[in-house]
Amino acid sequence: MFSSKKQDPFFSALLKIAENMREGIHYANDFRIETVADLKEISIRMKQYETAGDKLIHELIVMLNKSFMTPIEREDILSLAIRMDDVLDGAEGTIAHFEMFSLTEIDESMRDFLAYIAKSTDEIVKAMELLNKKDLVGMRQHAILIKDYERECDEVLRSSIKKLFLNEKDPIRLIKFKDIYEQLEEIADYCQTVANTIETIIMRNA
Template sequence: MFNFNKTDPFFTALLEIAEHVQEAVHYAHDFKIEKVSDLKEVSIRLKNYEREGDSLIYELTTKLNTSFMTPIEREDILQLSIKMDDILDGIEHFAAHLEMFSLIDIDEYVNSFMENIVKSTDEIVKALQLLSQKKLVEMRDHAVLIKQLESICDEIYRTSIKQLFINEKDPIRIIQFKDIYEQLEDVADYCEDVANTIETIIMRNA
């Protein structure tokens, strides 16, 4: 099935998408928010990342539509790209909601969510590097780690919601932070979706 002496353009394109998602998530995590205007800057930059990601997906889809042969099922290539794009969309929505609410006091739970989402995107890139090298079986360990990180985010979500209703008295802030926690939980779920797609690819092709 595979030509091990030649880099496949579809695997290269998938890796490029993964690295783009990783860069965007790292940017969101590393940016130090000190004032409301910082939120606008982050939101605009992540919107640009999201648009650039859409362009990468479009290029890959065009290539799929014009290619007679693909190294793995077309549906798996498309599904993997779309699931990675969901992560990018989710981070962009998270930043947009921070800006919409003017929330600069990022708490420990948001930081914990982001730390684990960053780790997940790192694992996705590692898995896609192995895919580009046609080392499918070795990808499984990274998929498992992504699922473990999602489980950690589940715990963070439950704890954050519980503590929010115990400690916060302002109903507006309860609504705002609940929304932010849910946005980040969704992003962690999108990372798990990528892991599930990776496992499907392994099962069908290894």
């Protein structure tokens, strides 16, 4: 069904959403928090990425509403876009919690979570690049890798909470760290939902 060599505007829009999401996640992963002022800086920048993502989603919805024909089901296009946006929204919300808690202590578990999430966004962008080339079957390998990274995050969550309850004596710090760990794992879950949506699209169209 994808015989045309012309780039599809809907697939191009999905790639832009994915690239903005990846850029935001990598920004968070690369940023080094040392002071409360750093927390303010990263919170403002992540909000900008989230706002840019919302604008791209709005543009896609307008395009969907104006178009009679779409390359795949319009519900699948919108679902994929929203699932990718969930990843960025989750990251922005987590960073906002860092600022609310004035939490400048970034531990190894948090870095591991963010590293796996960043790798997942790389795979999402690669999948969207293949979608642009109308290579649906090729997208599957990237969906599989995203799920692998989510499983790694599950392990990080279990081990980090176990260590937390074994070693942390301050109940307030325990609550803060547990909250952040669980939010980071939820972002990994959002990435997995993107992978599931990709596999559904492959099943319906390849």
